[in-house]
Amino acid sequence: MSNTTSDDSLITTEVQADSNDDRAPVNEAGTAVAARDLNVYYGDEQAINDVTMEIPEKRVTALIGPSGCGKSTFLRTINRMNDMIDICRVEGDVEFGGKNVYDADVDPVALRRKIGMVFQKPNPFPKSIRDNVAYGLKIQGFDGDVDARVEESLKGAALWDEVKDQLHSSGLELSGGQQQRLCIARAIAPDPEVILMDEPTSALDPVAASKIEDLIDDLAEEYTVIIVTHNMQQAARISDRTAVFLTGGELVEYDDTAKIFEDPEQQRVEDYITGKFG
Numbered sequence: 502m503s504n505t506t507s508d509d510s511l512i513t514t515e516v517q518a519d520s521n522d523d524r525a526p527v528n529e530a531g532t533a534v535a536a537r538d539l540n541v542y543y544g545d546e547q548a549i550n551d552v553t554m555e556i557p558e559k560r561v562t563a564l565i566g567p568s569g570c571g572k573s574t575f576l577r578t579i580n581r582m583n584d585m586i587d588i589c590r591v592e593g594d595v596e597f598g599g600k601n602v603y604d605a606d607v608d609p610v611a612l613r614r615k616i617g618m619v620f621q622k623p624n625p626f627p628k629s630i631r632d633n634v635a636y637g638l639k640i641q642g643f644d645g646d647v648d649a650r651v652e653e654s655l656k657g658a659a660l661w662d663e664v665k666d667q668l669h670s671s672g673l674e675l676s677g678g679q680q681q682r683l684c685i686a687r688a689i690a691p692d693p694e695v696i697l698m699d700e701p702t703s704a705l706d707p708v709a710a711s712k713i714e715d716l717i718d719d720l721a722e723e724y725t726v727i728i729v730t731h732n733m734q735q736a737a738r739i740s741d742r743t744a745v746f747l748t749g750g751e752l753v754e755y756d757d758t759a760k761i762f763e764d765p766e767q768q769r770v771e772d773y774i775t776g777k778f779g
């Protein structure tokens with residue numbers, strides 16, 4: 502992508518989207534996850550306001566918007582991480598695999614194996630590199646070749662070459678960027694369909710962040726990736742679709758990333774993208 506600056510570059514960030522030419526047009530992809538009339542509340546406060554959107558499979562979808570607009574809430578609603586927050590209440594549907602994930606017969610633990618998550622701060626367990634990746638397999642009673650799956654997952658997370666001779670060292674001894682890739686390996690080991698990422702590079706240095714961005718592009722060959730980012734250049738570089746949330750948890754515009762960054766329909770979106778607020 503190119504990041505152009507204009508005369509008033511101190512206040513204007515123009516971002517040109519990468520076309521991600523190597524993937525088929527997004528409208529040829531099926532739907533991985535669909536939110537329908539989704540409202541989310543924390544007590545009396547509404548964090549997501551009547552959101553309906555279809556997220557394409559095996560593509561990268563970015564969620565952007567100013568602080569507090571509900572991006573993380575929306576992300577956590579998809580794999581029911583909000584279940585852990587007592588005051589959180591969800592109305593409406595999140596469809597995945599032909600079901601509403603909020604149906605009474607959905608097991609949230611099984612759901613989270615299918616919809617894995619990577620957080621802002623790398624959070625490996627205080628265990629060996631191998632055991633970090635094998636952890637979820639053990640819980641799910643995986644009866645295949647664990648070491649082969651660990652290797653495959655570490656390769657999938659572009660970490661294998663760096664750690665293959667130290668699989669029994671602690672995951673905490675790795676650099677921040679390596680720890681984040683270890684967390685990605687842990688998320689892909691149970692063979693999910695969707696990976697949710699909540700600002701996965703914001704705690705990393707630029708080189709480590711760039712490696713994760715490259716990895717996200719590769720992951721979308723096999724998985725649906727939904728990423729929250731504050732970094733608009735990052736959204737433009739790596740995503741196929743971009744959803745813009747604004748204050749009050751409203752989904753204001755959702756379209757192909759190039760359209761959002763180059764020719765948004767709404768003035769509010771243009772103002773946000775060009776740095777006029779947020």
Ligand SMILES: Nc1ncnc2c1ncn2[C@@H]1O[C@H](COP(=O)(O)OP(=O)(O)OP(=O)(O)O)[C@@H](O)[C@H]1O
Nearest residue numbers: 543547548566567568569570571572573574575586
């Ligand atoms: N656990 C919680 N308990 C109560 N309110 C919450 C909780 N988590 C989020 N909120 C509120 O819900 C709204 C949306 O928050 P959320 O974290 O989803 O926004 P965000 O867009 O991801 O913000 P940021 O970019 O700052 O991470 C905010 O008003 C926030 O204060």
